[in-house]
Amino acid sequence: MPAGVTMVEAVGRALGQVLDDDPRAILLGEDIGVNGGVFRATAGLQARFGPDRVVDTPLSEAGFVGAAIGMCLVGLRPIVEIQFDAFVYPAFEQLASHAGRFRWRTNGAYGLPMVIRIPYGGGTKAPELHSDSPETLFSHTPGLRVVAPSDPLSAGEMLVAAAACGDPVIYMEPKRLYRRGRAEIPDRFQPSSLDRAQVVRPGADVAILAHGAMVEVALEAAERLADEGASVRVVDMRSLYPLDRETLLRTAREVGRVVVVHEAPRHSGVAAEVAAILQEEVADHLLAPVLRVTGMDMPFPLFQLEDQALPSVSRVVRTARAALEY
Amino acid sequence: MRDLGAESEDLAPGAELMEGASTVLGLPDHRRREALSDLGRPLALGLFAAMARLRAFDERAVILQRQGVIGTYPTYFGEEAIQAGSVLALKDHDWLFPTYRQNSVVVLRGCPPEVPLLLWRGNPAGWHDVHRLHTAPVCVPVATNYPHAVGAAWGSRLLGEETVALAYGGDGSTSEGDFHEACNLAAVVGAPAIFLVTNNQWAISTPLRLQTRVERIADKASAYGMPGVRVDGFDVFACHLAVREAAARARRGDGPTLVEAVGYRLGPHGTADEPSLYRDPESARRWGPWEPLGRAAAALVDAGLASPEELGELRADAAAEMRQAGDRLQGFPLPSLEDVASRVYRETPWTLRRERLREPTYLEEG
Ligand SMILES: Cc1ncc(C[n+]2csc(CCOP(=O)(O)OP(=O)(O)O)c2C)c(N)n1
């Protein structure tokens, strides 16, 4: 058996750690008990912690996300699993009208220590509405934090940090990476910062910014560009709200050419926000326009066309070249 | 460890689960024969033939999934009676609102079977002709199709038409808000709608007892002031009659009906699901004898309405039809992404026009 754990196993270990450490932690979701979730992220947890702490809910996203808010009020710390990206939509009202507003409504006194885990994104040949990338809906909703890990270690560290955060965290899990690679992890995850990006490859000629499954695409593109002699920095954004402004500005200042990649549609996407911040704050340092490689402004296509719609290594390479040659 | 919803006696097949469920096949011999001859041979055989086609489609789809020709697929093995019975109880201009689980009912409306197969292959040619077939696109988000049926039914009434709309759903779907909002709205406005809930006892791994604390989903109807009826979901004749009656009510102007078709999910949730992780494989085996095609065939032969050879031929024809449909998938043309992008708005905005999609950041080739 290969060493290390997959991302989905790391998520499960982090959840186990949180349940072990904090008796107030409770998991809610569809089919997360005996079945261990449709992706097996919670496999074995109900056997370990019992059906009162790892709860198979009725099929009722608005109901159990709303209930998570109520649980927070009485001192519990719920972690909710949404089965697939698009099935968070019934719960959107609870998140937008309540979760994001609670601390504000109490003049800063009480936050809601809840985490909403959302397996998201395309590339798994899934039926309609199983491949959406809805992160921008939440990064545009005040009061919510939005994060996305890109490897097993960051998945575990960010999840324990999200559980400890004290404000609602939308935790986007790039499901196409769930079983992609393995990584060594420590016995215990140390909570990482929730709002720091990470430079995952150093470089000086062009920077590629990405999150979730697109980090892998960015790294592969960097490898190919390196063969052409370009030095490519890759930044894993990790936090989509708030953005790590400091790292973004430093990257633009040091590198001068920036490409942003995401699967979500282009319009009003995270890349648009990055581009806006950079032109507002470090326009003088930009040697090329900030370029975007994104999903299309349309429903995620049925899967025979998904490889064409998803940002690919070649699209990222070509766009980075355009930035380099500008 | 797991008290609620653990496998237990009451999941075993038995009369008590079907209590209060209308039946034809469960009638004493002479009354069953009588009921079947009242239906008449053409309709009785038509119902069987429709089930045979649905079964053949489902079996072919599972094979195609294993061969990698289509992607993950939600089999409906054992639910053919509910689907065939209901479609044949309605008129062609009535509207159907299927979910993933009724993905091939369009075939009973005249849609070529390769169309729903192409949907599971991820080809946009898999979207059927909604307006010609009066069947909404397959609905994936659970329960979200119920309000659509209410609007179609209510709207038709406002337009002075005599159209009924039927929405399908599962036991799990009755936990979603959209189900309750749809039921209430339909009852309040008197919409000629039918909510046909397939109670197969499971929503993926979640058993009915973790889904609801009423024993009968049909009982939920009383909260909205509409009739709720139960029917044996393995009995195509009973399903047909129950939906026919609900449709007659709707057309008379007496409003919506909730029909609970009681059954058991004999197969996995879908091809990616592994039921042995959460339920005793024995229980599906014990429910096996309720399988609707075998039951219907035995009754038809017993009533003298058909010979085993004739029924076997219907099944063989259906199998051939679906095999041929499957054979047509591989070479089936795939539209370009640019074409699909031009099908999102009536007037395509610049964000999705060809010129935009040929910019280097979007373009795949070159
Ligand atoms: C809003 C929403 N949440 C979750 C899902 C994932 N999901 C697909 S089918 C299913 C179970 C549905 O059970 P039921 O309503 O009983 O119908 P059945 O699958 O048994 O036909 C779930 C949870 C979904 N499709 N939509």
Ligand SMILES: [Mg+2]
């Ligand atoms: Mg069900």
